[in-house]
Amino acid sequence: MALAHTTHQTDPMTETESIEYDVVVLGAGPVGENVADRTRAAGLSTAVVESELVGGECSYWACMPSKALLRPVIARADARRVPGLRRSVRGPLDAPEVLAHRDEYTSHWQDDGQVRWLDGIGADLHRGHGRLSGARTVTVTGADGERRVLTARHAVAVCTGSRALLPDLPGLADVGPWTSREATSAQTVPGRLVVVGGGVVAAEMATAWQALGAQVTVLVRGKGLLGRMEPFAGELVAEALEEAGADVRTGTSVESVSRENGTVVVVTGAGDRVEADEILFATGRAPRTDDIGLDTVGLAPGSWLDVDDSLRVTGHDWLYAVGDVNRRALLTHQGKYQARIAGAAIAARATGETLRAQAWGAHAATADHAAVPQVVFTDPEAAAVGLSLAEAEQAGHRVRAVDVDLSSVAGAGLYGDGYRGRARMVVDVEDEILRGVTFVGPGVGELIHSATVAVAGRVPVSRLWHAVPSYPTISEVWLRLLEAYRDN
Amino acid sequence: MALAHTTHQTDPMTETESIEYDVVVLGAGPVGENVADRTRAAGLSTAVVESELVGGECSYWACMPSKALLRPVIARADARRVPGLRRSVRGPLDAPEVLAHRDEYTSHWQDDGQVRWLDGIGADLHRGHGRLSGARTVTVTGADGERRVLTARHAVAVCTGSRALLPDLPGLADVGPWTSREATSAQTVPGRLVVVGGGVVAAEMATAWQALGAQVTVLVRGKGLLGRMEPFAGELVAEALEEAGADVRTGTSVESVSRENGTVVVVTGAGDRVEADEILFATGRAPRTDDIGLDTVGLAPGSWLDVDDSLRVTGHDWLYAVGDVNRRALLTHQGKYQARIAGAAIAARATGETLRAQAWGAHAATADHAAVPQVVFTDPEAAAVGLSLAEAEQAGHRVRAVDVDLSSVAGAGLYGDGYRGRARMVVDVEDEILRGVTFVGPGVGELIHSATVAVAGRVPVSRLWHAVPSYPTISEVWLRLLEAYRDN
Known part of the structure; x- marks a missing residue:
């Protein structure tokens, strides 16, 4: 044709x-x-x-393989928070089966x-x-x-x-560092993995490999993970990563990297020495x-x-x-x-x-300017659309942000025992249109699209009151957000 | 005060x-x-x-206890569809733990x-x-x-x-039938349970008690389950119930019910005899x-x-x-x-x-007229907002419906192996506003609120193209729906 x-x-x-x-x-x-x-x-x-x-990248070395690695991690964490089920979930993930399934999802790179x-x-x-x-x-x-x-x-x-953008460290090529490509396509689980970076790739790959059996150390130059989202997103994800056994070190730069007798040796800006079998650099894109x-x-x-x-x-x-x-x-x-x-x-x-x-x-x-959504497939999931409070203020919008503790929502407590999560809605006070919404917690990945429709559709707060969330879903957080905006 | x-x-x-x-x-x-x-x-x-x-009813004998019973069922079904996890989920649900957790969620009826x-x-x-x-x-x-x-x-x-509305059957009171109250508050799992009805209570309680160990028989007078939703909702839920071991008999009325030596005996309109330990009537409300x-x-x-x-x-x-x-x-x-x-x-x-x-x-x-949402917590979940195609046509709206097989969505396949589900969007062709949306499949419970915002917010199809779903979530079904509407 x-x-x-x-x-x-x-x-x-x-x-x-x-x-x-x-x-x-x-x-x-x-x-x-x-x-x-x-x-x-x-x-x-x-x-x-x-x-x-x-x-392209997404099909073979990014979204598809990373989510094939992460879905079992999230599903297992979810299952282990459910009464009547948690004790029947035994042992760690079957890493070879997860990797084999990932290979299928990338069509074996064909x-x-x-x-x-x-x-x-x-x-x-x-x-x-x-x-x-x-x-x-x-x-x-x-x-x-x-x-x-x-x-x-x-x-x-x-x-x-x-x-992937690699930092300018002497001898880095000799170390054989992982980028997002190797992190999503590796055929074996390293015993110890150092992850350098704090963005989405770093957070997701640390989550995946820690759950698949690696001992993960995350070295974050900045104050925390997921720095482009609302601060509580990175805080909750870091907290969970640590509980899963990872070592998350913020405010930590990499001074040098070398491989000595097969072992990767990292020296941090503070002079600490970290050893590992592999090192992933998730430090930006070019x-x-x-x-x-x-x-x-x-x-x-x-x-x-x-x-x-x-x-x-x-x-x-x-x-x-x-x-x-x-x-x-x-x-x-x-x-x-x-x-x-x-x-x-x-x-x-x-x-x-x-x-x-x-x-x-x-x-x-x-x-692209107003309603870009993103879901980070960690445990807890972190999802956001539009501007964070800081971004909205920096852009000169007159906004008011309201926060809700997700554990106060019946549907969240039912989703998993000891539910921890947080939501924020950033409202432009001029026209009461949403500038941004963030949800962090188990099971919120599919929730963010409701916010994307609200933000892109410019549905005002007064009309959102008529968008009734089903009881008892996690979506009822919308009621709590609207109430918080109304009452505060 | x-x-x-x-x-x-x-x-x-x-x-x-x-x-x-x-x-x-x-x-x-x-x-x-x-x-x-x-x-x-x-x-x-x-x-x-x-x-x-x-x-009220919701806290003690409806939403809360039913969802406390159903969440473990759904979470287990989800986990058993995930590579690397499924084989580590062993044995049936711990029914006493599920019931105890349900008791906590109803504050022990205090x-x-x-x-x-x-x-x-x-x-x-x-x-x-x-x-x-x-x-x-x-x-x-x-x-x-x-x-x-x-x-x-x-x-x-x-x-x-x-x-609950009980049918006018002679001697029914002597049988000690369950209504939604007993079905959500029972302290032991019956060996055999007959469920009469095909609506939400029937579908949810059949799902819960079958998974908790009962042998469930569902007697539905009509053509299928969930008759007020799009037809594929009831079909998919009935299919899954049968696969879980329940016996779903459609087009079946109840001629008589009695209790003989402790056993409930049901005779159907066709003259079949069904025995059970308990019988639940989920046959409407007054x-x-x-x-x-x-x-x-x-x-x-x-x-x-x-x-x-x-x-x-x-x-x-x-x-x-x-x-x-x-x-x-x-x-x-x-x-x-x-x-x-x-x-x-x-x-x-x-x-x-x-x-x-x-x-x-x-x-x-x-x-109430345009955007009532509902989530049925079965496996698969069934969720809808607004009018079904039949309801929209009956109301005299000029509509066009498009369907999408959810298994064609990458995020759905990643959610669970062998994903089965379906979505329908009913569009008013006069103004290209959505009249109704239905999602059926695992993990769609939180998805419906995106449709509720779209329907209540009267966000037109042209704007929904700018509400970008995150890749790879199940929410990408929205793209498939919009494409189907555009191309057909």
């Missing part, structure tokens, strides 16, 4: 094949796949270029299924390293060194994502834009790409940057959201359709 | 004490408690009359805590049987036969709820209005009470009927919602404040 709209040429001098498409997508992760899905649905011929596995999907939507897959080579042009170099030039009548979408030919179109290699709300790169009417590369929100689901919007915007511009670029329009990724 | 606004008198002839309040509430279940909470918050003196336990709460808000509790004895007047007869007359300056709120003096104010004893959206009884400007008695939605959470609104409306009328009675206003229980 796609070929109906493409034009093939071969340069007789260089024997370089040249193919013209409506759209060329760089990167076949979930973001690139979703851009292609939307441009194909609009009837635009679309090429997708991928140098590794179709399906992308046949995803390739079939791309084929099914009628996009052309070009395997190889894609680099911009001037406006509207991508040159693909295959594994065999063969080159093909793809030109785009309408748009090129950069969806190459991000990679855009995968260093070798995609950005210089050929006047952009700086290795930079994050600035875009407008249609995901179009500033100053280039044919170039889009979607997902992690634009640094708006480094989350698969938010990248997929951007992809749907970018694909629709590319299609609208290509066909002369009116662009609906107003806030919350079909061609504006407005939620 | 309340006494500051009350006036005491004693009739010298009858020695009957008479007390005047602003508001008299009949019934101290969650609904009565919430009415009193709101009228007290407005500074109105308030009496609450209760003949049984303060806290209401001290709830009495303290009433006291804390400054409401006066009058124990005894309350009956209307003319306009604005309630006569309370105590256990000792002593009578007190309570008069209400502003309003009487009837919050007496409902009771309003507890038969002995509350309705005749003294021109209303029919035993009838459901018609109300307007401020919960005021038609034709009586001082009489309110809140919760089950008005038959709008026989659900604790919806009764509490009505109670908040009725309490606020009573207060507004008493103080001369303008009534905000427009749709979705502070004094109109609009959600």
